[in-house]
Amino acid sequence: MLAETNSYTDTVATLPETRVVTLTINGAERQLTIAPWTTLLDALREYLDLTGTKKGCDHGQCGACTVLVDGKRINSCLTLAVMKEGAEITTIEGLAEGNEMHPVQKAFIEHDAFQCGYCTPGQICSAVGLMNEGRVRTTADIRELMSGNICRCGAYPHIVDAINDIMQVPKKA
Amino acid sequence: MVEQSSHNRSKFIAGGTNLIDLMKENVERPEHLVDINHLPLSAIVDNEAGGLRLGALVSNADTAYHEQVEKRYPLLSQTILAGASPQLRNMATNGGNLFQRTRCYYFYDNATPCNKREPGSGCGAINGYNRIHAILGTSNQCIATNPSDMCVALVALDATVQVSGPNGDRSIPIADFHRLPGDEPQYDNTVQPDELVTAIDLPAKGFSEYHTYLKLRDRASYAFALVSVAAALELDGNTVTDVRVALGGVAHKPWRKPEAEALLIGKAATKENYELVAEKLLEGAVGFGHNTFKIELAKRAIVRALGIAAKQEPTE
Numbered sequence: 352m353l354a355e356t357n358s359y360t361d362t363v364a365t366l367p368e369t370r371v372v373t374l375t376i377n378g379a380e381r382q383l384t385i386a387p388w389t390t391l392l393d394a395l396r397e398y399l400d401l402t403g404t405k406k407g408c409d410h411g412q413c414g415a416c417t418v419l420v421d422g423k424r425i426n427s428c429l430t431l432a433v434m435k436e437g438a439e440i441t442t443i444e445g446l447a448e449g450n451e452m453h454p455v456q457k458a459f460i461e462h463d464a465f466q467c468g469y470c471t472p473g474q475i476c477s478a479v480g481l482m483n484e485g486r487v488r489t490t491a492d493i494r495e496l497m498s499g500n501i502c503r504c505g506a507y508p509h510i511v512d513a514i515n516d517i518m519q520v521p522k523k524a
Numbered sequence: 525m526v527e528q529s530s531h532n533r534s535k536f537i538a539g540g541t542n543l544i545d546l547m548k549e550n551v552e553r554p555e556h557l558v559d560i561n562h563l564p565l566s567a568i569v570d571n572e573a574g575g576l577r578l579g580a581l582v583s584n585a586d587t588a589y590h591e592q593v594e595k596r597y598p599l600l601s602q603t604i605l606a607g608a609s610p611q612l613r614n615m616a617t618n619g620g621n622l623f624q625r626t627r628c629y630y631f632y633d634n635a636t637p638c639n640k641r642e643p644g645s646g647c648g649a650i651n652g653y654n655r656i657h658a659i660l661g662t663s664n665q666c667i668a669t670n671p672s673d674m675c676v677a678l679v680a681l682d683a684t685v686q687v688s689g690p691n692g693d694r695s696i697p698i699a700d701f702h703r704l705p706g707d708e709p710q711y712d713n714t715v716q717p718d719e720l721v722t723a724i725d726l727p728a729k730g731f732s733e734y735h736t737y738l739k740l741r742d743r744a745s746y747a748f749a750l751v752s753v754a755a756a757l758e759l760d761g762n763t764v765t766d767v768r769v770a771l772g773g774v775a776h777k778p779w780r781k782p783e784a785e786a787l788l789i790g791k792a793a794t795k796e797n798y799e800l801v802a803e804k805l806l807e808g809a810v811g812f813g814h815n816t817f818k819i820e821l822a823k824r825a826i827v828r829a830l831g832i833a834a835k836q837e838p839t840e
Contacts, residue, residue, distance in 0.1 A: 387557075390544070410545050411612060423585075423614045429544045430615065434537070434559055477611065484610070486589070498745035499609025 372433050376401065377445025387433050392416045394432035395442060403443035403472045407501075414500035417473035417480070418442050424480025426499075443472035446479065454517055455479055462513035466504035474500045478514050490515055536560050536720060538581060539615040541608075542624040549632055551625075551641055565619070565722055568592060574728035577686075580619030580721045584674065585610065587618055597726055599735035599756055600677045606739045607673035609746050619721040622675060622685065622701065625712060626668035626776075627748060628657065639665045640709040655814040656750065659822070660806070661775040666709030667812060670702055670777050671748050677737060679778035680754035680770040683726050689719035698724075702777030712776075731756030731768065736839065738829040739772075740821065749773035751822045753829035757793065764788045769801060769830070774809075774822055781805055793834045795827060802826040 369384050376399065383398045392409070395401040395418070404427060407415030411429040418427045419441040446453035455478050458464070465471040477500045487493055493514050494507075502510065514520075533555040537543055546552035565581040568590050576592055587593055588604035608616065630636040630648030637646030649657050649667050657667040675698070683698040702713050715721065734757040741747040752772035758765045767788045771779040784804035791797045802823040809819045831837035 388547075410548065411541055411609075414609065414611060417611055424611050425615050426541075426609075426611045429541050429612075431537075431540065431544070431557075434540070434561065480614075481610070484585075495745055496610055499611045501746075 370433055372436055374399075374432060374435060374440060375438065376440045377442060378439075383432070385432055387431065389432050390428050391418070391430050391432045391435055391440070392427040395427065401442050401444055404476075405469055405472060407470065407473070412501075413470070413473075414477060415470050415473040417476045417500060419476055419480055419483075422480070422483045424477050424483075424499075441476070441479075443476055446475065453479070455482075455513070458513040458517040459510070462509045462516065463506075464509040464513040465502075465506050470500060470502045470504075470506075474502070474510055478510075478517075481514065482518060487518055487520060490520055493518070493520065534558055535717075538617040538620045539583070540620075541612050541616045542620065546625065546632075550634055551632060560720070571725050573725070576726045578618050578724045578726065580723055581617050583614055584608070584616045584618065584621060585613040588613065596732055597677075597681065597730040598732055599730070599737060599754060600674070600681065600726070602735075603673050603677035603737040603754060606737055606752075618674070618724055621672055622721060622724075623713065623715075624670075624672050627671045628668040629653065631668060640668060640705070640712075643708070643710050650812060653814055654812040656748065656773075657812060657815050658775045659809040659811055659815060659818045660771075660779050661704045661777070662810065662812075663705045663707065663709065665707060666705035666776070668705065668709065668776060669773055670712070670775070671773075672778075673737070673739065673749065673752065673772060675702065676752055676754045676770045676772035676778040678724065678726075679780050680756055680768040681726055681730065682768070683724050685721055686723040686725060687715055687719045688722050689716060693722075695725075698778075699780065705776050709776075729766075731758065731766075734759055734833045734835065736829055736832040738825055738832065740825055751818050751825050753822075753825045754778075755826070755829035755833040757830065757833050759793060759834065762793050764791055764793050764797075767801070767830075769805060769826055771805065771822060771826070774818055779805070788830075793830075793836070795831065798827040798830040799823070801830070 369386050371384050373382050395404050405415040407413035409428045411426045416426050416428040417424050420438045455475050481496050493511050535554040537557045565579040567579045569577050571577040584604050588601045594601050630638045631640050636648040639647050658669045678698045685696045685701050687694050737754050739749045739752040741749050749772045754770045756768040767785045784801050787800045788797055806823050
């Protein structure tokens with residue numbers, strides 16, 4: 352708090368200390384020089400030009416920033432880039448293999464699982480994380496376990512269809 | 525053991541899901557963050573008391589899905605999975621969940637008075653919009669609630685928190701971990717700034733057969749509780765031999781009263797007897813205008829939760 356300093360000049364900002372951080376993203380090592388408070392989301396979008404991952408709320412409430420870290424889905428807006436050194440980070444840009452779309456990406460297209468597309472990278476990364484977790488048995492499980500990704504366009508029914516299809520979840524009779 | 529400044533200028537960071545959020549809002553303003561993720565606190569192992577020791581750095585997701593937790597403490601598993609989102613549960617740690625701060629709108633908004641954020645500045649909620657606020661254990665300085673689901677189950681299960689600091693190690697019974705606001709709402713818990721939670725110990729009794737976590741909220745998922753109930757029973761035929769009831773969303777800490785539970789022990793597992801527990805547990809409850817509905821809602825939720833735990837009623 353300001354009350355703890357002696358004079359105004361004590362609070363004048365000096366140049367923020369930056370760090371050199373090496374992140375492993377989509378299989379490649381990328382080095383960046385960033386302030387330590389830079390979130391992983393901002394590091395991806397602002398410093399690495401990986402703008403596929405979206406900033407929806409910046410507070411962990413929408414899931415648009417979902418990426419995979421060591422195969423687990425997380426909200427990149429709520430972690431710091433410096434804390435992810437040494438981890439394998441996968442973004443939406445890293446799912447396809449060359450020109451071959453990831454099966455989840457194909458399913459989203461086949462099932463018309465997006466409208467404006469803003470939540471879509473987060474939905475797809477989250478779905479990949481969901482598959483890695485191996486906890487889905489029913490369609491209701493898909494809905495519950497995808498509840499961290501919201502869609503203002505309301506594409507939920509087709510998102511669930513796409514994931515249902517790709518995970519071959521038996522449809523209820 | 526990492527030495528750090530004992531002042532709030534340094535804070536530990538593990539998952540960061542609450543701390544970074546609060547930093548973005550300028551509610552928490554540490555000068556340094558100490559990343560503790562590489563400390564060896566990531567195991568779930570049996571403890572000497574026949575229970576289970578949950579490492580502080582195990583993620584909430586890994587804890588909820590751990591084979592021993594699912595088998596021996598399914599109430600804890602179900603409760604953790606009722607909270608947050610899969611992404612957040614992958615990031616959040618057991619230790620961090622204990623420290624998560626209230627989601628009171630006034631606490632979060634620097635432009636409004638909040639005795640928790642700035643002691644002496646007033647409370648915007650008491651005469652303001654207080655729908656999500658406490659009905660039990662309040663003071664005239666603060667009516668904030670503890671938002672954790674996991675902590676409600678830990679209180680029901682009578683867990684113990686292991687803490688380490690410059691003055692040594694100590695054990696804090698979960699009932700004594702979180703505080704009531706009183707005259708010092710700025711303190712959420714009884715841990716010192718230079719102490720680190722290393723583990724949470726679950727006792728041997730896990731109530732693995734009769735249990736439920738009933739969470740009532742505005743959305744079907746991914747929302748905090750308005751009122752929640754962790755209920756667990758031991759039954760001998762239709763007689764209750766042990767019972768735990770803890771409430772979330774109603775106070776500055778999970779709300780549990782052994783005197784309320786005692787009313788059911790040795791009695792028949794019936795709705796009428798559950799209602800006695802509910803009345804006793806909500807004794808002293810006070811509404812603030814926008815949250816008065818919680819009093820009746822909590823009573824009915826307790827009765828319903830006990831019915832579900834006793835397998836007399838279907839789960840949702």
